[in-house]
Amino acid sequence: MILSEGISYVLIKGGTMKRFWVILAVLVVFFGCARIKVETPKEPIKLDISMRLDIYQHVAKDIDAIEGIVSGNEKKPAVGKQGTWLDAFVKDAYAQESLGPEVEKAVYSRKDRRPQLVSLEESGAAGENNLGLVEIKQNADSSVKALVDAENADRMVIYKAIAAKNGISIEEVQKIYAKKLQENMAGK
Numbered sequence: 001m002i003l004s005e006g007i008s009y010v011l012i013k014g015g016t017m018k019r020f021w022v023i024l025a026v027l028v029v030f031f032g033c034a035r036i037k038v039e040t041p042k043e044p045i046k047l048d049i050s051m052r053l054d055i056y057q058h059v060a061k062d063i064d065a066i067e068g069i070v071s072g073n074e075k076k077p078a079v080g081k082q083g084t085w086l087d088a089f090v091k092d093a094y095a096q097e098s099l100g101p102e103v104e105k106a107v108y109s110r111k112d113r114r115p116q117l118v119s120l121e122e123s124g125a126a127g128e129n130n131l132g133l134v135e136i137k138q139n140a141d142s143s144v145k146a147l148v149d150a151e152n153a154d155r156m157v158i159y160k161a162i163a164a165k166n167g168i169s170i171e172e173v174q175k176i177y178a179k180k181l182q183e184n185m186a187g188k
Contacts, residue, residue: 055166059173062162063180066103070110103161106154116147131171132159132178 120126125138126148133152163173
């Protein structure tokens with residue numbers, strides 16, 4: 001009540017400037033104190049972008065390690081040049097931990113048959129598809145088919161292990177692996 005009497009007094013008996021400021025203050029208080037209701041979603045917002053990139057990087061790292069063994073380009077640091085004795089042992093222990101025995105067997109089997117597959121690919125008799133598997137392009141005898149089947153079986157063991165390790169589908173691993181193999185072939 002006192003406030004309204006004070007405002008009435010200023011509006012009736014006060015000067016023009018006082019009226020202006022009082023009206024402005026009343027308008028600011030009236031409209032400035034509006035109640036706004038903000039609703040947030042009940043489920044958290046999920047951003048997959050960084051996780052996908054992180055998964056891709058882990059898969060690519062696994063692929064590089066495996067293909068380094070298969071191609072014979074496995075790089076082991078020389079002690080004293082790139083690290084300490086402890087670094088050499090820790091890296092070896094990490095590599096052994098990440099590969100299961102069935103994957104390790106598949107990798108070394110692929111390494112053993114690599115020269116035969118390279119000659120087939122260079123002659124155009126075989127090639128790789130977009131799922132990271134070897135396909136026969138021309139009519140081939142049973143030994144070539146057996147070689148390709150064994151290679152694809154070993155690759156599937158590797159793909160399944162990488163998929164299980166990184167929590168993604170086998171098809172996704174196959175596509176990433178195929179892309180990585182194509183990049184490696186283009187770089188040579």
